[in-house]
Amino acid sequence: MKVIVVDGELHKKLKILAANRGISLKQLVNEILENYIKSSSKRKP
Numbered sequence: 606m607k608v609i610v611v612d613g614e615l616h617k618k619l620k621i622l623a624a625n626r627g628i629s630l631k632q633l634v635n636e637i638l639e640n641y642i643k644s645s646s647k648r649k650p
Contacts, residue, residue, distance in 0.1 A: 609634060
């Protein structure tokens with residue numbers, strides 16, 4: 606299990622973003638992580 610620490614303001618913004626997209630906060634965070642992992646793996650030579 607991954608644990609991610611976010612401050613209150615970021616948490617509020619993420620919750621709003623998730624609500625706007627109609628998904629749960631957990632799903633949103635997972636999507637962000639997947640996209641980050643994909644983009645960072647592309648950068649490696």
